Amino acid sequence: MHATGFLSFYDRFATAPMLALITKDAGVSLYSAVQLVTVYVLLYALGQPIWGLLSDRLGRLTILRVALVGTLLGSVASVAAPGFHELLAARAVTGLFVGSLFPSMLTIVGDSFVGPARAREISSLQTYTALGTTVATLAAGALAVWVDWRVVFAVTAVGAAVFLVLLRRIRFPVGGGPHRDVRSAFTAWPLWTYGLGMLEGAILLGVLTYIVPALERDGLSTELAGVLGATYGVGIIGGAYLAKRAVARVGRTVMIAMGSTTLFVAFLLASFSQGVVALTFTAVFIGTSNAFLHSSLQGWATDVAPAARATAVSVFVCSVFLGSSAATGLTAGMTRNGYGSVFGATCAATLVLAVLAVGSHAVWSRRRTELVGASRTQV
Incomplete structure (x- = not known):
């Protein structure tokens, strides 16, 4: 499930290379289009403490599932958005839920490993996040030009759906509970x-x-x-x-x-x-x-x-x-x-x-x- 790190960083960095195309397609200024990144990052960051508190109270697996469902719905809404304001709202919601994916995986690594083994797992997780960043930086703009910018958000939706299915077969330490x-x-x-x-x-x-x-x-x-x-x-x-x-x-x-x-x-x-x-x-x-x-x-x-x-x-x-x-x-x-x-x-x-x-x-x-x-x- 380290690939969840790939998905979170792919989605986080995918919008910026497409801003010029979205500007033309939505008929808005570049200043307005930049708000797609701004609101995403703002909700991504502000949601972090909330997700952490909920994870310690309700358990890692529960919050990871909620985050993937929210990422799926937000990405689908981004693909289907009929206008710029709807797209802006969809990206804000997506940012809120995607923001929980990487910390959830990092916490699960912390629960599951100790010492050097934990450090190695964190390095592996970072490798996947780096791949996500690199693919988004290099490929998102090309996909938007050759196909359509909505396809880039559809990739996130498909990834979230696949991970939700795979998550049914995986068991993590539950975490959370009254002993926290x-x-x-x-x-x-x-x-x-x-x-x-x-x-x-x-x-x-x-x-x-x-x-x-x-x-x-x-x-x-x-x-x-x-x-x-x-x-x-x-x-x-x-x-x-x-x-x-x-x-x-x-x-x-x-x-x-x-x-x-x-x-x-x-x-x-x-x-x-x-x-x-x-x-x-x-x-x-x-x-x-x-x-x-x-x-x-x-x-x-x-x-x-x-x-x-x-x-x-x-x-x-x-x-x-x-x-x-x-x-x-x-x-x-x-x-x-x-x-x-x-x-x-x-x-x-x-x-x-x-x-x-x-x-x-x-x-x-x-x-x-x-x-x-x-x-x-x-x-």
Whole structure:
């Protein structure tokens, strides 16, 4: 069911490449068409804590089924929408339900695996999400041109229907129930990880938005800039392959350090040069960092509040999105004369993230080990 991660990221990134065609077909301005992405992402992010709370109360499988049904209905409504406003409402509803798919799978991984095995499963899940992102970036626009933009949303509907059928044959840990303590997701360490998630989202995803525009500023066509920007997905896939083999040998704290270092190098390159080669390597390195740094922080989020794992994971994901949106809004004014200053500032912010994330995870790991050792001694 890791393919659910593919579906969620495919749908999340499929609309942007089709905006120009939807603008012409619906007879609206590009500014209006962009709202299709805005409302989708807004509902995707805001729904995260709600889904997490419900998952801890009602169980993982129940919420995953609800999310797939909602994704199916929202996608069908997107295909059948007779006008732009109906399409806007359908995309908002779809975003709300798709937003539950990836955190649900991440929580199930947290329930089902421990230690290095969990890290490897998270890396595998990231591989599928990277494939979904890459396929959406490269294929959605082509499908929209060659066939119809509604076909792109129909693919999501078919995928959700297939996964609903397959889900009948699969048994996950139920999760949820009265033994869950939702309040534990809002204690000191979980809140700290949410703050790190917000900072990481700002750096990793918020500034990633500028890679393609920077390539276009260098003179590339929109199509070629999009292809080079999509090498971010290649970086994730390659990084996930390496991360799965490294995590058992070096541990999560070192993985965070490796990912932070890779991210620093990525933005250091971009701050010195906004040429095609430098920015392509930047995109690849950001993707590689995602596989090491982001997957490690996600793994930490699954550990930090075991009695309210779904809530903690969902709030962490929401924090990453909020950080991404905040970074894009705060740095937009810095791009008037180019993107070098944005990449330079991000390079400095990456050093701050590295110190905070590596240092705090080392402290948390040591304290956790001490607590486990003390409890075994008492037994």
